């Protein structure tokens with residue numbers, strides 16, 4: 001019997017039984033959206049202007065008429081979004097975009113904003129740990145209220161000790177930590193946990209105490225999830241969230257059928273990225289998120305750039321709430337080739353991470369012959385002897401999603417090289433195709 005993930009928490013917040021929870025959620029969200037609109041219009045310099053003329057909304061259809069908030073609205077003028085005095089802000093997160101000259105984006109949080117994230121994390125983690133156990137958090141945690149720090153606080157509330165060494169830089173150090181603390185839960189970046197598991201498995205280290213793994217901060221393709229599950233021999237969970245959602249957003253349950261969402265703190269929509277129209281459940285589109293009850297920096301209809309869809313069928317765990325499918329791709333990571341075909345990092349991930357020995361890879365698109373784009377790949381592996389560039393090229397050439405582009409001359413395969421995988425070189429943000437951004 002699978003227990004529904006954080007359903008009791010949602011029901012407590014809604015003051016509802018599980019049977020009435022869906023109906024209560026709709027009323028709760030509508031009230032919270034109106035409160036958020038009023039708070040933002042009154043106190044945020046950006047929204048005073050952006051929401052000029054917007055009145056209370058009677059229903060969700062009316063909310064869909066409100067203009068979007070874009071990434072570029074926030075960059076360089078983040079303080080315009082502040083809806084409380086600076087004195088009330090306890091955490092500022094600065095996000096840079098590597099490889100661009102775009103101004104940084106800053107996100108502001110009050111203590112109460114962070115508190116709801118900690119509350120969410122502790123309810124989720126209570127499904128995966130027991131009091132007296134330990135959790136190893138391989139995420140940045142030095143700064144107060146960083147993701148690692150919030151997770152540690154959340155674990156402490158359920159009497160679990162959080163160990164936060166940060167991002168993995170060295171395999172032996174992390175292995176020592178594992179055997180010293182014997183954590184039952186490990187949380188980390190997908191590529192790093194994949195590398196950790198492969199090296200542990202290869203070294204025949206008898207690691208039988210880890211019972212659950214959470215991958216977070218980047219999208220996870222099935223090939224990565226399956227390899228991590230195999231090397232650690234335990235269930236792997238996929239967490240979706242970003243700084244804009246207050247770090248936490250949603251996570252899959254033991255049924256592994258998409259994300260259960262934090263819908264009492266966040267209102268999610270899926271829109272057609274071209275027309276901006278809200279899409280019905282089941283259709284793939286861009287995730288748009290509105291913060292509910294966020295005081296420091298409310299975000300209204302913020303376009304995330306992530307592609308997913310709602311799943312309306314009931315989850316086998318028994319939760320009545322809709323789920324969101326696993327992230328397919330990021331809009332900015334989809335390239336349109338001269339023949340109109342799309343090239344997306346997650347397709348390459350699924351293809352290349354299936355190959356034994358591939359622990360990470362860098363990929364770039366550059367100018368090729370004529371109108372063609374040239375695909376160049378650097379495969380990172382623990383053993384350069386087991387990866388042969390010719391075999392990688394053969395796999396790429398055979399794959400159905402690349403074949404038409406290769407045949408038509410819209411795409412050509414350039415150099416394929418190998419390098420030794422190093423934890424310290426892991427890209428810490430969302431991985432992307434480089435070159436033609």
Ligand SMILES: [Zn+2]
Pocket residue numbers: 004005252253254255260315316317318319
């Ligand atoms: Zn479920």
